[in-house]
Amino acid sequence: MKSTLPALLLAGFILLVLAVASLFVGVSDVSLSSLMSGDAKSLQVLLVSRAPRTAALILAGSSMAIAGMIMQMLARNRFVEPSTIGTVESASLGILAITVLAPGAPVIAKMITASVFAMAGTAIFLRILKFVPLRSVLLVPLVGIMLSGIIGAITTFFAYRLDLLQSLGAWMTGDFSVVLKGRYELLWIAGALGIAAYIAADRFTVAGLGQHFTTNLGLNYRRVMLLGLTIVSLVTASVVVTVGSVPFLGLIIPNVVAMMVGDNMRRSLPWVAILGAGFVLVCDIFGRLIIRPYEMPIGAVMGVIGAFFFLYLLLRRTSRAA
Amino acid sequence: MIAVEKITKTYGSSVVVDGVSITLPKGGVTSIIGPNGAGKSTLLSMVGRFLSADSGTITVGGLDVTKTPSDELAKRLAVLRQDNHLAVRLTVRDLVSFGRYPHSKGRYTVEDERHVNEAIAMLGLSGLADRFLDELSGGQRQRAFVAMVICQDTEYVLLDEPLNNLDIKHAVEIMRLVQQAARRLNKTMVVVLHDINMASTFSDVIVAMKNGQIVASGSPAEIIQPDLLSQIYETEIKVVPVGSRLVAIY
Numbered sequence: 041m042k043s044t045l046p047a048l049l050l051a052g053f054i055l056l057v058l059a060v061a062s063l064f065v066g067v068s069d070v071s072l073s074s075l076m077s078g079d080a081k082s083l084q085v086l087l088v089s090r091a092p093r094t095a096a097l098i099l100a101g102s103s104m105a106i107a108g109m110i111m112q113m114l115a116r117n118r119f120v121e122p123s124t125i126g127t128v129e130s131a132s133l134g135i136l137a138i139t140v141l142a143p144g145a146p147v148i149a150k151m152i153t154a155s156v157f158a159m160a161g162t163a164i165f166l167r168i169l170k171f172v173p174l175r176s177v178l179l180v181p182l183v184g185i186m187l188s189g190i191i192g193a194i195t196t197f198f199a200y201r202l203d204l205l206q207s208l209g210a211w212m213t214g215d216f217s218v219v220l221k222g223r224y225e226l227l228w229i230a231g232a233l234g235i236a237a238y239i240a241a242d243r244f245t246v247a248g249l250g251q252h253f254t255t256n257l258g259l260n261y262r263r264v265m266l267l268g269l270t271i272v273s274l275v276t277a278s279v280v281v282t283v284g285s286v287p288f289l290g291l292i293i294p295n296v297v298a299m300m301v302g303d304n305m306r307r308s309l310p311w312v313a314i315l316g317a318g319f320v321l322v323c324d325i326f327g328r329l330i331i332r333p334y335e336m337p338i339g340a341v342m343g344v345i346g347a348f349f350f351l352y353l354l355l356r357r358t359s360r361a362a
Numbered sequence: 363m364i365a366v367e368k369i370t371k372t373y374g375s376s377v378v379v380d381g382v383s384i385t386l387p388k389g390g391v392t393s394i395i396g397p398n399g400a401g402k403s404t405l406l407s408m409v410g411r412f413l414s415a416d417s418g419t420i421t422v423g424g425l426d427v428t429k430t431p432s433d434e435l436a437k438r439l440a441v442l443r444q445d446n447h448l449a450v451r452l453t454v455r456d457l458v459s460f461g462r463y464p465h466s467k468g469r470y471t472v473e474d475e476r477h478v479n480e481a482i483a484m485l486g487l488s489g490l491a492d493r494f495l496d497e498l499s500g501g502q503r504q505r506a507f508v509a510m511v512i513c514q515d516t517e518y519v520l521l522d523e524p525l526n527n528l529d530i531k532h533a534v535e536i537m538r539l540v541q542q543a544a545r546r547l548n549k550t551m552v553v554v555l556h557d558i559n560m561a562s563t564f565s566d567v568i569v570a571m572k573n574g575q576i577v578a579s580g581s582p583a584e585i586i587q588p589d590l591l592s593q594i595y596e597t598e599i600k601v602v603p604v605g606s607r608l609v610a611i612y
């Protein structure tokens with residue numbers, strides 16, 4: 041395989057350009073000239089709202105894409121990601137629980153509760169997979185969709201009874217317009233977990249080869265699964281708590297990268313991180329521009345683009361198989 | 363030395379491996395033969411610590427496989443299973459490189475690189491090294507898996523039906539490779555084979571299994587006998603000497 045480093049650097053540069061562009065898009069005017077002329081209000085907007093928003097987009101985008109890739113390795117299936125197997129729904133249930141039981145709890149407590157729930161939900165998914173005898177490619181995502189449906193229904197039921205449907209909606213749909221300085225910093229945890237995933241990249245690739253290969257190479261399969269499960273759950277929880285669920289990302293990006301450079305995570309993870317962040321930035325800028333001065337929620341933009349893309353992936357697959 | 367002592371494995375009420383005891387000497391090629399369902403893969407899985415036995419002990423080079431830390435064992439023992447299909451998209455070189463994991467733990471040295479290149483060349487995969495596994499033929503893929511195990515460079519190597527999907531040329535090449543590893547590097551090679559003539563030609567010891575038990579073991583001259591083979595495979599088998607070899611005809 042030719043080195044992908046030059047292409048990766050180019051992609052990184054494009055991401056940087058997008059990030060800068062993202063800083064200057066929005067309702068109130070922030071431009072280079074207004075900043076240069078020392079306009080205090082412009083600077084204020086940049087520091088309190090725009091820069092945190094851009095940082096949040098990059099952190100959430102890259103870490104959710106990485107979480108999707110890890111999940112695909114653990115489940116040994118291309119068609120799963122945290123929002124299609126119950127991880128996101130479980131995290132929401134966790135936030136709901138702590139909101140009801142300890143309304144004044146700090147946001148970090150919310151995140152920890154959400155993580156614990158997310159972990160439990162994902163563990164149930166992996167547990168069920170163990171009992172699925174024939175690992176058919178389509179059965180695995182179906183099990184996930186069913187499980188996330190059940191957990192989602194339980195969450196909705198309690199939210200309805202407790203009159204919290206509106207809050208639930210906020211957790212389940214990503215919205216970066218709420219990001220302000222002081223209210224997104226948990227996402228740095230997700231970013232740090234992305235780096236942890238890079239350090240453990242070889243283990244996850246080996247786990248993707250299956251239990252026997254993992255054992256043969258001297259790794260403890262259960263421990264690798266647990267590590268992956270922890271990263272996926274913590275990332276999902278921190279994203280859901282701060283900006284709400286960002287669906288599809290973990291599905292699309294790892295699939296694109298697998299087509300480009302394969303699944304050796306040591307090589308593919310930087311690509312997943314950069315493309316994940318880039319895709320979210322593009323969708324967010326698009327959502328801010330299309331119906332100015334209003335904003336289209338990023339979930340809607342991503343849903344449309346993501347659905348088309350997923351269709352393309354499936355059709356491509358069948359035409360190749362035919 | 364691989365020492366298997368009174369190993370039993372049952373699934374529900376069916377005894378799949380039935381109190382098997384056998385000692386395989388260090389160095390040399392041992393072939394395991396026997397009909398489908400004889401318990402060959404199950405026995406190999408237990409030696410490779412993929413499966414726990416109901417009772418009995420297994421030691422490889424003096425190390426109890428259930429008690430030795432897995433990463434220690436991975437430097438001594440490499441096992442390739444019968445069926446391998448991957449959901450991940452890796453290149454041949456990626457896969458073979460993972461064979462070095464027990465030694466390098468992910469930090470590849472020049473030494474590791476050399477092992478990888480050697481293993482790729484040995485299995486005639488040099489031209490395919492950068493191809494993805496899902497773009498290869500079944501036999502080419504099988505050779506990539508064998509290369510991965512060879513690359514692990516362990517004293518003990520267990521291969522469950524490594525000749526699956528291979529044409530005659532590549533099957534013979536792999537058996538030569540197995541023989542050379544045993545002769546030149548004094549490795550202990552254990553191979554499950556269905557082709558009894560391959561077993562007859564390339565092994566030092568043949569172990570015959572049936573119904574979860576070892577029914578015979580010995581040199582090829584002792585095992586490649588018409589009566590014994592006919593009884594094991596429940597098929598009439600004749601044996602004719604060709605040059606210095608015994609050839610089974612069925």
Ligand SMILES: Nc1ncnc2c1ncn2[C@@H]1O[C@H](COP(=O)(O)OP(=O)(O)OP(=O)(O)O)[C@@H](O)[C@H]1O
Binds near residue numbers: 398400
């Ligand atoms: N997980 C399992 N549950 C129940 N029975 C099993 C299981 N695995 C294997 N068996 C049974 O154990 C017996 C031995 O299987 P094994 O795979 O060891 O045979 P084998 O000698 O390798 O055969 P082959 O030449 O076909 O590879 C078979 O009868 C098989 O049906």
Ligand SMILES: [Mg+2]
Binds near residue numbers: 402
């Ligand atoms: Mg078998």
